[in-house]
Amino acid sequence: MHFPNEKIIFELPIYSMSKEEFKRRWDNWEKKTYEESVLMENPAEKAKEIVKEIIKMWYPQNVWKYNQIIGYVEIAISYRDIVFNISKTMDTRIHAVGKTKHYIQDIMVNGMHFSIDNMTNAEIVIRIDEYLDSIEHKLTKPLYLYRNTYDNVKNHIDFNELV
Numbered sequence: 001m002h003f004p005n006e007k008i009i010f011e012l013p014i015y016s017m018s019k020e021e022f023k024r025r026w027d028n029w030e031k032k033t034y035e036e037s038v039l040m041e042n043p044a045e046k047a048k049e050i051v052k053e054i055i056k057m058w059y060p061q062n063v064w065k066y067n068q069i070i071g072y073v074e075i076a077i078s079y080r081d082i083v084f085n086i087s088k089t090m091d092t093r094i095h096a097v098g099k100t101k102h103y104i105q106d107i108m109v110n111g112m113h114f115s116i117d118n119m120t121n122a123e124i125v126i127r128i129d130e131y132l133d134s135i136e137h138k139l140t141k142p143l144y145l146y147r148n149t150y151d152n153v154k155n156h157i158d159f160n161e162l163v
Contacts, residue, residue: 006076006083009162010150012132014071015064016094017142022064030055070094071104073135073145075128077116077162082124084112084131116159124159 017025030051037047055062071088086107112131116124136145 006078007162008074008076009157010073010075012073012075012150013069013146014073014088014139015144015146016068016070018144019064021142021144022068026062068094070143073132075150077159078113080117080163081113081115082128082131082159084109084135086112086135116163119160121155121157121159125154128154 015022033054034047034051037050038044042050070091071086074085074087076083076085086109087104088107089104091103112135114127114131119127132145132147132150136147139145
């Protein structure tokens with residue numbers, strides 16, 4: 001939860017698993033479905049076609065980027081602080097192949113902030129990275145904090161000007 005005087009500058013998604021793990025699980029599911037189709041005495045070409053049609057029916061559920069977000073880390077800036085807010089699901093069993101949606105709730109992390117008084121932008125970026133490393137370390141595997149967008153722009157932002 002953020003306060004009225006905070007401006008959210010980044011929302012980093014927390015995925016239930018990395019893109020590679022998601023692909024591995026879908027590939028296993030696809031292989032299993034193909035093998036089941038062959039066991040039902042479908043010729044190999046027919047089995048491939050059946051699997052292809054089933055995969056089409058699962059679109060966009062089989063797209064990692066939009067279906068595996070189970071939380072967010074918000075980076076906000078207030079009067080003189082950088083503040084971190086974490087929201088994520090409390091569910092422990094998340095399947096790559098499934099339709100279940102997961103309720104996301106605020107984790108209420110106290111003390112996840114630091115003052116930016118007298119800090120340069122480079123120092124602020126290093127400190128934010130340290131906090132994100134800490135958050136990422138506390139996520140249980142296979143949960144995955146997607147930092148690519150933040151990493152691409154973090155050195156081009158003047159945090160002191162945002163205040």
